[in-house]
Amino acid sequence: MKTKKATGFYPLARHRLVWSIVIIVAILVTMNPYSYQLEFKGTALINWMLLGIMALSFVIILYDLLKVEVKDPAAVNETSKTKEFKREVPFTQIEKEGEMK
């Protein structure tokens, strides 16, 4: 019997994909030669923008933490021998219900 091969990527939550794009754009705007050269009141623009990157990163992972996850049934690989979801401590009741749907 021929062994089944694995291809493609594992699925990623939509909001994480969107936030990843946002932070990549922010990094591109910040870490470029123009931001490096430009100054605002004697301070390099890149300095302030790096502070902004730090703040944005914190906001993003805080949002991600507070967002209630509902498991996407399409994300489950039907060929894998997955058992019923078990976890030592349930995250939240809402999340648990979402996973059972």
Next chain:
Amino acid sequence: MNIQILPTSITVLYLLLCIGIGIYAKRLEKSGTSHEYLTGGGGVGFWVNGFAIFAAFATGGTMMGNMGVSYAGGWGYIMAYNGGVAVGYVITVFYLAKIFRNMSVSTVPEFIKVRFNSKLLNIVIPIVLILTLGAYVVAQMKIGGLIGERLLGIPYTWSVVIIGIVYIFYTAYGGMKAVTLTDFFQGLLMIGVVIVTGIIALMYGSGPIDLYSAAQAIKPSWTTSETYPYIAYLGAFIVWATAVTVLPHTVMRIFAAKDEKTGRASLTLGLGLYIVTCVVTLILVVGSTMVVTGGIALPDADTAFLVFLEELTPSWIEGIAFAAIFAAVMSSVSAMLLALGAAFAYDLIGTVKPDYPEEKKRKLVPISIVVFGIITMLFAFNPPALLSLLYSAAMGLLASTLFFPLLLGVWWKRMNKEGALAAALSGAISYMILFFAFDLPALSEIVYALPISLVFAVGVTLLTPEPTEKELRRMTIAHQREFLPEDIEPVEPI
């Protein structure tokens, strides 16, 4: 009272408390397995883990080395490090934390082992970890030595030995539980000192804007980007954005957390505390130090924070701050020593001798922690200058080696062991060639090494056979839920 007596008493008290916490943590041990020793049993809650993550990551380099770079080369360059750190946390939370936790492994090399099942890879990765973490530990110990020299008035070497004995003891004796509990306590101490010194810095000037303007007027290059070239900014940012995601002493906290969400919440708290520390220390504290010194070049820029403490704080705050710097050094070094011991005894020996009994492996981990502790202590007797650059270079090598094997290994089903090995070797070798054979700006090597690693990862993977779904079974389960003991199938020989 002699100004040295109070700070010395506080520091001695602090060291004794760390030993006490180590003994207490040992008593909490339940199963006595390697997994419990290396992860603390996986039951660490949000606050303890969050402060522990902050303490482990905010090193002596953060408390002193970063301030040295800010003082000597401007706060923007060192903020590129820290911007990278913040992005690294995002990558960890979004792309790695949940999967690592669900894989039910104890160390980063163990993850590599279960994902790729390659003997060569499982020898290369622990060796790279041992070399890079070793350099990191040496850099931290220099800070401990400098503090002891200033505080206790004893030779630098003896200062390194005294703090070394304390953290080697509690790390080897109590494992991750002791490291986490001491880190929690150390994290509280550090953030307390950061806030207090920030307030003192603000009180010294007439508010943050006046303080900033005064420091800028004294040394304009402190706020511009002229000291370091653009490529160095980019390199510093990329080094830390990628290194944070593969640093064992941070990643192992995810394994130590009570559950996956607690792990992510802890990372969020750790990052929040780290950002506060960066802004306060790199801008407010260094700005006021600049005003105090008139911007003169210090013989050793890494001592900028010590100058601030000596000039602007009363002796009791100075004593607590010294203890906090010790805490920063010890919290990071202890966590890294644990990772070093695990990389050698648990991962490397476990690969070279697959039949090595679990009981013996468990006994070997603390022994290797003691041995590595002593070796790094010997290296720390004669360390190089500019700490942040030393350990950041080591982190560049670590990230160039591990970043793509880990990230692609987690998300790309097609990624196989040949691709992972090619990515690790090409990243490590190209980084070292660029570092030793070319005169590139500081930390810019990774700008070239990382893309090389990616090209090799993708190219070699596509030219070699795909992994089967059976080989990916554990990874596939980890993307859905926690991998449980009953999921384990008989392991195929490597």
